[in-house]
Amino acid sequence: MVNMKFKKLLYSLLFFMLHTQLYAKQQTFKLATAIQSNMVVQQNKAFKIWGLAEANEQISAQASWDNKKVTVTASVNGEWLLQLAVPKAKPGDFKPHYIIIKHTKGEVKLDNILIGEVWLCSGQSNMEMTMLPAPPWHKGVLDYETEIPEANYPNIRLFKVKRDTSSSKTIFVDAKWQVCSPETVGTFSGVAYYFGVDVFKKLNIPVGLVLSAYGGASCQAFTAREVLEADPQLKKKYLNKYLLQPDSVILTNKPSLMYNKMIYPLINLSIKGILWYQGESNSWDRGMYTKLCSAMLEGWRSDFKQGDLPFYFVQMTPFNWNKKSYPLNEYAFFREAQEAILKVKNTGMAITMDVGEPDDIHPRRKKEVGQRLAKIALHKSYGFKDINYLGPQYKACKIKEGKVLISFTKESIAEGLRTKYGFSPKHFLIAGEDKKFYPAEARIQGDKVVVFAAEVKHPVAVRYAFQNYPVTNFQNKSNLPAVPFRTDNWNE
Structure with a gap:
């Protein structure tokens, strides 16, 4: 009984292997659809070209930017992948390139290819x-x-x-x-x-x-x-x-x-x-x-x-x-x-x-x-450190005489704090020990913001833009909006 089950399993495995090899042997050459004419090839990285072919079929590729031919052999399943070296792109160089991919029964030419960033x-x-x-x-x-x-x-x-x-x-x-x-x-x-x-x-x-x-x-x-x-x-x-x-x-x-x-x-x-x-x-x-x-x-x-x-x-x-x-x-x-x-x-x-x-x-x-x-x-990613990408980002707070002074990370302040259209910062909330938040007044003081509300005499927490849909006006002078934050760790 055990031998019979083993034989059935063996026959099934052999059938699967033969079917897979037969399929690979019969299938036509196919290039992965991400590889086409008009594409941009990532600079300074190996460019992979891949697809399907007949089992053990030889595939070669050659790019116009260096004319070096690379050849690989498809696996028994018909899968293949090769790599072409790609140079660093030169600013202002928009020269179109081509790649010729050859296989047993023909070739594919990809035109109008550029080298750049993807x-x-x-x-x-x-x-x-x-x-x-x-x-x-x-x-x-x-x-x-x-x-x-x-x-x-x-x-x-x-x-x-x-x-x-x-x-x-x-x-x-x-x-x-x-x-x-x-x-x-x-x-x-x-x-x-x-x-x-x-x-x-x-x-x-x-x-x-x-x-x-x-x-x-x-x-x-x-x-x-x-x-x-x-x-x-x-x-x-x-x-x-x-x-x-x-x-x-x-x-x-x-x-x-x-x-x-x-x-x-x-x-x-x-x-x-x-x-x-x-x-x-x-x-x-x-x-x-x-x-x-x-x-x-x-x-x-x-x-x-x-x-x-x-x-x-x-x-x-x-x-x-x-x-x-x-x-x-x-x-x-x-x-x-x-x-x-x-x-x-x-x-x-x-x-x-x-x-x-x-x-x-x-x-x-x-x-x-x-x-x-x-x-x-x-x-x-490109090292342009003069380009600001951060809006005001919470750093710390100090509570004194019923008011909360909010400070921000130096990098995120950029050239300074401001609001759109000159209005005071909106969507600040403040709470005391009872954890009830009230809309707060907020004023920019140099590179900080002071927050207070008449309803909260002894504040312990501040939240900014911490609601579902506050459309904000507080930003830095690079016109980048402040990151929502809260000073508490309460569950709700």
């Missing part, structure tokens, strides 16, 4: 939000009527991955590299576009923007299953229910399916860094989001195998969630969970408290968001 831009609807309106979803970015006609940037290239999910990993995506122009930018991400323009203008080298975003997506949907399984808390919270009752979980919350189809196909692509604008779909998950997003990031870094890739993300903008009563602050606690991701190496956070629209989850002022992400990248 950024992966991911998240949910606010990252995906297009320059043009897409009613009833959103109204388009502010001033799109004049912004789109000016989008003549032939040395910025756009690659928009189509929304899709998969229960298994794949190397193919539905996307096309395009030259940035008024004809192509309208259906591309506003945040990514404005980021790319500012980086391009400062570096004067080509920029490639890889957009892989999905409206309504949760963070767990972009996280590899292996990552969720490796952490007992994440597995229990996000994976177990789906494995037991997959139909009970809505598509945008199903773990790993977007990762399989929209991130995994890109992991061999050499990139400079990652932009992330996501959180709305996890906004009531403040207790676990820091761990989840940090784990997702570490998983991506492990997959891309390019070290601690920069990860610059957007803190959620003010939104009332159709619940306009004053005490609600769930979204504020979620923003705090986002800020905690900064403890992970090589990360940065763009603040958007001044550009939100409380009644619209898709605010239109995407230009400021993209530009603030660009400031972070230019300062932290």
